[in-house]
Amino acid sequence: MLINHANASGRRWRTPDEGAPHACTWMAWPSVESIYEDAAYFENVQQALGQLAAAISRFEPVRMAAPREQHDRARELCGPAVELVPIPCEDMWMRDSGPVFVRFETGDLGVVNLHFNGWGDKQTPRSYDERIAGAVAEHLGFPVIDNPLPLVGEGGGLEFDGDGTLLLTDSCWLNDNRNPGIDRKTMTAELKRLFGLEKVIWLPGVRDQDITDGHIDGAMRFVRPGLVMTGGLPGDDSDWGLALAEGREILKRETDARGRAFELVDIPSASEPANPSEWLFTGYANYYLANGALFTGVFGDKQADAFAIDTLGKLFPERKIVPLSLDAIYESGGGIHCVTQQQPA
Numbered sequence: 001m002l003i004n005h006a007n008a009s010g011r012r013w014r015t016p017d018e019g020a021p022h023a024c025t026w027m028a029w030p031s032v033e034s035i036y037e038d039a040a041y042f043e044n045v046q047q048a049l050g051q052l053a054a055a056i057s058r059f060e061p062v063r064m065a066a067p068r069e070q071h072d073r074a075r076e077l078c079g080p081a082v083e084l085v086p087i088p089c090e091d092m093w094m095r096d097s098g099p100v101f102v103r104f105e106t107g108d109l110g111v112v113n114l115h116f117n118g119w120g121d122k123q124t125p126r127s128y129d130e131r132i133a134g135a136v137a138e139h140l141g142f143p144v145i146d147n148p149l150p151l152v153g154e155g156g157g158l159e160f161d162g163d164g165t166l167l168l169t170d171s172c173w174l175n176d177n178r179n180p181g182i183d184r185k186t187m188t189a190e191l192k193r194l195f196g197l198e199k200v201i202w203l204p205g206v207r208d209q210d211i212t213d214g215h216i217d218g219a220m221r222f223v224r225p226g227l228v229m230t231g232g233l234p235g236d237d238s239d240w241g242l243a244l245a246e247g248r249e250i251l252k253r254e255t256d257a258r259g260r261a262f263e264l265v266d267i268p269s270a271s272e273p274a275n276p277s278e279w280l281f282t283g284y285a286n287y288y289l290a291n292g293a294l295f296t297g298v299f300g301d302k303q304a305d306a307f308a309i310d311t312l313g314k315l316f317p318e319r320k321i322v323p324l325s326l327d328a329i330y331e332s333g334g335g336i337h338c339v340t341q342q343q344p345a
Contacts, residue, residue, distance in 0.1 A: 001143040013102040013110060013145070014196035017162025019224075019289045019316075021345040025056050026136060028094040028339070029066035029074045029084075032125060035091055036332075044328035049092050049339060050077025052295070052326060056340070057081040059320075060291040063343075065089050065098075065132060087135045088128040093334060094341045095217070096154035097126075099133040101344055102145060102196060109344060111137040112145045112194050115152045119211045120177025140343075151190050152178040156215040156338050161222040164198035164257030166191060169205025171214040171243075199257035203247040206239045211333045218335070219244050220251075221285050223315050226260035231285040233269045265315065267308050274300025279331045284308040286335030289319070295336050298323040 030049060036042040053062050057079070065087035066074045074084055089097070096119070099111040113133040118126045137144050159167040168191075174184055188200045205214030212218070221229045228251060232244040251262040270282035280299070287296040294316050298305040305323065313321045329339060 002146050012196065013104045014164070015100065015160045015162065016103050016344045017224075018160065018222075018342055020162065022060050022291050023343045023345045024061035024063050025288075025290060026094050026098055026341045026343060027053055027062060027064045028089040028092050028098065028129075028132065029064055029070055030090075030092040031067050031070050031088075032090045035123065035125075041328070045092070045332060046073065047077055048326045048328040050074070050079075052324060052329070052336060052339065053082045054079040055322060055324060056288075056290050056293075056295065059293045065094070065136065067128075085139060087132060087139060089132050090125055090127075090129050091123070092329075092339045093129075093154075093156075094132075095156045095334075095338045096212075097129040097132050098155065098341045099136050099142075100155050100158070100195070101142075101342070103344060109140075110143045110145050111140075113137070113147055114154060115147065115150045116154060117152050117178065119154065120175060120213065122177075122211050145194055147194060149179070149182065149186075149190055151182075151187070151194065154212065154215065155341060156212060156217045156334065158195075159216045159220060159222055160195065160197075161225040161256060163225040164196075165222075165225065166195065166197050166200045167203060167216050167220055167222070167228075168200070169203050169214045169216055169243075171205030171207040172212060172216075175207065175213055177213070197257070201250070201254055201256075203250055204243045206243050209239060214243065215338075217337050218281065218283055218286055220247060221287070223265070225258065226256060227263045227265065227315075229285060229315065230264055230266050231269050231283040232266075233271055265311070267311050268304060270299040270301035270304040270308075272301045272304070275327045275331070277327075277331050280327060281330045281333070281335055283335070284312070286337040287312065288336045288340045289316075289342070292319055293322050294319045295322045295324060297330055297335050298325055299327070299330070300325070
């Protein structure tokens with residue numbers, strides 16, 4: 001079922017807080033070796049994703065979209081607790097290619113499909129990944145909120161507080177590789193409609209230096225309404241560091257949908273990881289909240305890892321902090337948050 005203005009009949013919806021109880025976590029099985037540089041790297045990615053899925057499944061159900069011919073391999077690496085769903089996919093970035101769930105006033109759930117286009121045509125093949133959001137909605141029998149512009153983007157480019165406020169970057173959303181000709185005013189209005197928002201805060205981001213064009217979930221996350229965790233390397237004067245510093249200054253001047261001023265807590269990225277790869281993303285902002293737990297990457301930088309685990313524990317005292325070394329994922333352009341998508345309870 002497609003819900004648009006004509007058939008909404010006064011129905012209202014909102015994007016829930018990511019930390020609210022989940023029915024399950026959705027993930028996607030990396031299935032196309034040619035996306036990766038060689039067979040050994042591809043195997044490492046599959047092993048890391050299986051390790052993460054098994055870890056999350058100890059706290060809540062995990063549903064893994066995977067082509068049928070990949071089920072034996074996925075079962076071997078994920079373990080018996082992970083449900084394999086026969087939805088074809090090419091790669092593992094469920095946060096970006098998959099659905100964004102919204103909740104209607106009735107309590108029922110719906111789905112927003114962001115028309116994933118490979119981060120602005122940067123990755124192929126993706127014929128199945130372009131359709132995975134709709135396939136998940138069909139599997140669940142959930143209605144899809146109409147996205148007529150069409151607005152194109154990824155879930156990792158959106159950070160919701162669950163109380164009407166959204167953070168996102170110009171570099172990702174106001175970009176001709178996704179949304180040519182759409183200005184900020186038009187985009188803001190459509191984001192508010194699609195996700196049930198009252199306040200949209202634009203931050204600069206960085207274009208053309210990574211596959212995502214500067215997704216927000218690698219740099220800033222809502223701990224709760226009014227409290228934002230930020231990352232980044234200390235003293236970083238690169239485009240990334242300058243954009244993050246500008247973003248912090250914007251938030252210091254802004255208020256959220258309820259008029260709250262923002263409090264910022266910084267957890268610096270690991271600067272001395274055990275893995276020397278120049279492609280390794282070492283930020284801690286890309287954590288994932290499951291029922292009763294928080295999953296974060298760690299990188300072998302003892303001081304930075306310890307500070308991140310301790311600070312996340314203080315920010316989320318009601319959750320068990322689960323640190324995982326998943327370099328194969330963090331070398332591939334994202335992290336734990338990027339390969340997971342919560343389905344609200």
